[in-house]
Amino acid sequence: MPGKRPWKMVAGAAAISLLVAGCGGGDSDDASANSNTIVIGISEPEHLLPTNATDDSGSQVLSSLFYPLVDFNSQQEPVEVAAESITPDKANRVWTIKLKPGFTFHNGEPVTAQNYIDAWNYGAYGPNAQTGGYFFERIDGYAELNPLDPDKDGPQKAPTPKTNKLSGLEKVNDLTFTVKLSAPFSSFESVLGYSVFNPLPKAAFSAEGVIADGFEDQIIGNGPFKLKGKWEHDNEIVVEKVSDFKGQVPKIDGVTWKIYQDDQTQYADLVSGNVDVQMNIPIEALSKASADLGTRFQMSENSGFDFIGFPTYEPEFSKPEVRKAISMAINREEISDQIFLGSRIPAKSFVSPVVRGYREGICGEACEYSPAKARKLYEENGGPEEIKITYNVDGGHKAWVDATCNQIKASLGVNCTGSPEPKFSVLQQKARAHERIGLIRLGWIMDYPLMENYLGPLYSTNGSSNHYGWSNSQFDQLLKQGAQAATPQAAIKKWQQAEDILVQEMPVIPLRFSQNVYGYSEKVQNVEMNLFKRVDLYEIETIA
8 A cells, every 4th residue: 555645647538528527616715814723624524422423524523622542653553642551451351541640621621530431431321322332332331221122123112221331430540440341352452542432521411421402512622622612513613722732732723624515615625725635635626636736636545445335124135146246246446447547446355455454355256347247146136126326415426426326237237326415424314214225325434443443333233333234143253252362363363254254245345445635735734644534633734
């Protein structure tokens, strides 16, 4: 995988005729009133409460408002940040977390062990329905906070939990607490780098275990930037630097997270200087971005994985053979070259090449373009005559979805259409409700650098982003065995066995491994994007 580098065209101009020409007009106001503040474009976040913010935009904004327990070095090893130390017992089951002293929330409250315990209890409590609640599953007592629905989707409801506190969390003193896991997990420290494990101040709660009305729109964190005003939905989120921050200090004084409904309008604002960083150059602009931006048009590796999920709970997509046939009907190389002009890498496995345990081409025949075999397999297994792929408009997905549908139509002889939803948050809500939206456009950026972070949330029975209803007890068991393995190498072997089951079952179609394809204005320098697809807010600076 390449490091950061300027853009180099890999496909001819003929491919551009496939795309929609031109950009929307730049009608954004210059929100950067201060010369040492910057503007970064995002989509509307689904949420900003850490335990409920699992989308790209929400995670990026949280990276400015919160300071995590750990970050990661270039070897993807955890490094304590807000934590002074994180140490396991000999069995890797009880972890002691000691916080660095002197940190405060933006309202002046000191950051204590109780703030973490309160936030994690809220996130894990089933009735709160937090999208990141799944990440607390390893902690003792999670099952008591999430009693099973006796008939799943039937008329009965899961009983109300008898407690709203994880038994595995115990305060030692104001700056120390312990976490008892339900089973050993040697890589637990890496998991703690994810934003769902951020703390919440006392001010977040109107009563024990109850988030105060309006807190999310005026959220208070422990990070290097604090919210200025309120979250202006579908417009902007403005943050300013905390003057006496005790951790790493950014070089800029603030960020305006400018919310866009489409990437082309954002690109026009980037070219005109109204946006300082666009984290994802739209495919419609790829052919001209080098001329527009010069060396300010950049590409670097990230951990992104683009895929299409099947509603496996619907009868027409319940057969693995049907799912494999649709996958074999897609020419990944052609779309990567002609639509993305080489800025994406065809995916033929279920985890990113940037994580340890990746195996190139593990998907095998099911990810190879083979239209004749695909049609035979599809017809033999009674695949549906109509296929719909639902995508979000604010992510710039129309061109590749249309191209994918054209390939499916040509290969399988069925009708295929793209179905747009205005926002990713709307798409996610419909997917979680199992509405009949057909195949689902989805993507994944790792929360922490483990192979398990791709397999658990996306495919395990209770995975936070398993929108397709796929469930396999053997897969779930291999995931747990990997987590409990004595060494990282032994863990990877179990997780690879779990990935082998995905190859047989194909609950999703691997499409592409993404890269950071971004641009920035003449106002900023030292612009870096990391493996998590986020701008490094500590290194970016304005040009005097």
